[in-house]
Amino acid sequence: INCATLGITNDSSIPSALETNLVLPSYLAQILKNSNKKVKLIHISTRESIGKTFSSSEISIDSSGKLVPSKGFDETICELPKNLFGWMKLAAERAVSKYENHLILRLSTPYSIQLSGSQGGLISRLGYQAKHSGRVRLAGGGFQYRDPLHVSDISSLISTIHEEPTKPGTYHIGGGEENWFSLRDIVRLINPAVEILEDTGGDLGFTYDIAR
Numbered sequence: 001i002n003c004a005t006l007g008i009t010n011d012s013s014i015p016s017a018l019e020t021n022l023v024l025p026s027y028l029a030q031i032l033k034n035s036n037k038k039v040k041l042i043h044i045s046t047r048e049s050i051g052k053t054f055s056s057s058e059i060s061i062d063s064s065g066k067l068v069p070s071k072g073f074d075e076t077i078c079e080l081p082k083n084l085f086g087w088m089k090l091a092a093e094r095a096v097s098k099y100e101n102h103l104i105l106r107l108s109t110p111y112s113i114q115l116s117g118s119q120g121g122l123i124s125r126l127g128y129q130a131k132h133s134g135r136v137r138l139a140g141g142g143f144q145y146r147d148p149l150h151v152s153d154i155s156s157l158i159s160t161i162h163e164e165p166t167k168p169g170t171y172h173i174g175g176g177e178e179n180w181f182s183l184r185d186i187v188r189l190i191n192p193a194v195e196i197l198e199d200t201g202g203d204l205g206f207t208y209d210i211a212r
Contacts, residue, residue, distance in 0.1 A: 001042045001158060002028055002096075008085050021088040026095040033099045040166075042158060043096045045106045047206060048086035050079050054145065054204035069145050069180055072209035075170050093170065101168055103161060108174030108208050109146040110154055123148045123186065130187040135195040140202020142184035147174035147207040174208035 006013070006020040025043055032039050050073060060070040081087045096102050111123035119125060123146070129136045136142075157173065182205070187194045 001044075001162070003044045005044070005046070005089075008083075014084070017085065018088060021085070022092045022095070025092045029096045029099040029102065032101075038101050040162065041096060041099055041102045042161065043092070043102060043104050045089050045093050045104050045170075046086075047106055047108050047208070048083065049081055049090040049093055049106060050077055050206075051081040051083075051086050052077060052079075053206050056204070059204055067143060067182075067204075069205075069207050072147065072174070072177065072180070072207040073172065074209040075172055075212055097170075103166060103168060104170040105154075105158075105173050106170065106208075107149070107154065108172070108206070109148045110151055111148050112151040122146075126183065126187050127190050130191040130194045134191060134193065135197065136187050137197040137199050138183050138187075138202070139199045141198045142187070142196055142202075143182050144203055144205030145180055145182050145207050146186070146205055147176065147179050147210075148181070148186070149173065149175040149179070171212055172208040172210055174210050176210055177207075180207045 002025050004020050004024055006017045008014060008017045028043075029041060032041055052073065054069060058070055059067050062068050079090055081090050093104050096104060109121075109123055111121050111127075113124065114120065115124055115128055120128070126136055126138075138144075154173065181189070184196060187196065
């Protein structure tokens with residue numbers, strides 16, 4: 001089960017990120033391929049390997065006048081990463097897929113309550129800020145969509161597919177349609193009185209179709 005990943009913070013971190021994100025899983029797949037055994041390889045990837053975010057045609061307006069995604073992205077989507085990290089992760093997926101008994105899990109937006117101070121993943125960090133400071137800064141006002149999934153659910157899923165027969169291939173792993181929230185929605189669920197400060201940038205976000 002390969003959970004190792006390393007973000008890119010500056011040019012000097014690129015060699016280490018390349019070793020961790022691409023070379024390591026490539027070696028794992030090659031070792032298993034050469035062993036002629038049927039060991040299952042579970043590779044944890046990311047939505048960054050897709051790159052795509054919603055276009056205006058993929059967002060609809062519900063009966064209350066709220067913008068909502070009309071669908072999530074399924075595994076047939078054409079990948080076009082937007083950054084070097086995403087290209088590394090996509091290359092790793094391609095390398096892992098050459099081993100017959102592989103499972104690639106593309107995580108959407110995982111979160112937990114584990115923080116170092118106020119630092120952590122996007123959802124955890126925003127939740128902490130909304131609760132403790134009552135103020136968050138969101139690009140474009142926070143209309144970007146996510147389908148957050150708690151790490152305990154991810155762990156349960158990995159245990160299940162480790163123990164039970166699962167068809168090899170790529171799987172999109174997210175919180176499901178009932179957990180499609182804009183970032184504005186998320187912080188307001190945590191603190192209805194939160195002050196949202198608008199920042200520059202932003203997009204319409206992304207969610208997964210997790211039918212598979």
